Amino acid sequence: MPTIFITGASSGIGKATAQRFQSEGWNVVATMRDPSASDLGKGDALLVTRLDVTDSASITAAVAEGIDRFGAIDVLLNNAGYGAYGPLEAFATDRIRRQFETNVIGLLEVTKAVLPRMRERRAGTIVNISSIGGQITFPLGTLYHGTKFAVEGLSEALHYELEPLGIRVRIVEPGMVRTDFGGRSFDFAMGDDLADYAPTAAAMGRLFAQLAANPSPPERVADVIWQAATATGDQLRFRAGPDATDLLDRRKLQDDATFIGGIKALMAP
Incomplete structure (x- = not known):
């Protein structure tokens, strides 16, 4: 049986993908x-283990444990x-670093940890979760x-780098998803001395309320991840959710002024 190694599998997209x-x-x-x-349960085909993407030792240990248990990591x-x-201005440097260390550096470290065995086997697929926020921006x-644009760029570059070695790279771009992104996965900062930014x-x-009116269930994203992980062609990017398709199509077809003007219109009182 092939093996998938998932980071952030406790809830949301990661949990739904594990179940799929x-x-x-x-x-x-x-x-x-x-x-x-x-609460994923137990079974011979399931290994639940600790990994913190900001902790290099935990990455090394989890990858080694997965390979020891199942022999290889295919995806x-x-x-x-x-x-x-x-x-x-509201973010201290340590919080800035934490955002990039989690979303970018951690992703790179986990990828580096699995690559030697994939390269040795001349096989494997790396699926990186980006976002519509890796192609467009919100206030x-x-x-x-910044981190999601980085994921898009590094993934595309890795595609060139790894394809000759038999390793595929995929990018999945979800739109709004019904997860806890607005809770424990959301870090909002606004100091009392920054009232100038209150209107923004x-x-x-207002913008998020409109965009999140009909979020996709995480299971829909898991379906797209399944497609990305098992596809045999050379498709790099996979969109997840009708809003992702709509917004990314509009961004591709419109110039900066037109697209940004449309976003500003959605923000109006």
Whole structure:
């Protein structure tokens, strides 16, 4: 049976993907910061183990444990991440670093950890979770969008780098998803001395309320991840959700002024 290794599998997209691949008969290595909180169940084809993408030792240990248990990692899903929103001035440097260390550096470290065995076997697929926010931006998302634009760029470059070695790279771009992104996966900052940004924050609230009116269930994203992980062609990007298709098509067809003007219109009182 093939094996998928998933980061951030405790809830949302990661959990739904673990369940989808379990249902397809795959071995699943479901990693998370606190495995005791997992409700994925038990079974010979499931390994739930600790991995914090900001902790290099935990990455090394989890990858080694997965390979020891199942012999190989056929698909890596880099899913762990969160969103930092707010005026740039509101974020201390340590919070800026945490956003990039989680969403970018952690993804790179996990990828580096699985590559030697994939390269040795001349086989494997790496699926990186980006976002519509990796192609377009929303107000006060300087940090989050910076990381997701980075994921898009590094994934595309890795595609060139790894394809000759038999390793595929895929990017999955979800739109709004019904997960806890607005809760524990959301880091909002707004200092009392930054009232100048209050109108923009209010506008962002109006925009998100409209965009999140009909979020996709995480299972829909898991279906797209399944397609990305098992596709044999050379498709690089996979969109997840009708809003992702609509917004990314519009961004591709419109110039900056037109598209940004449309976003600003949605933000209006």
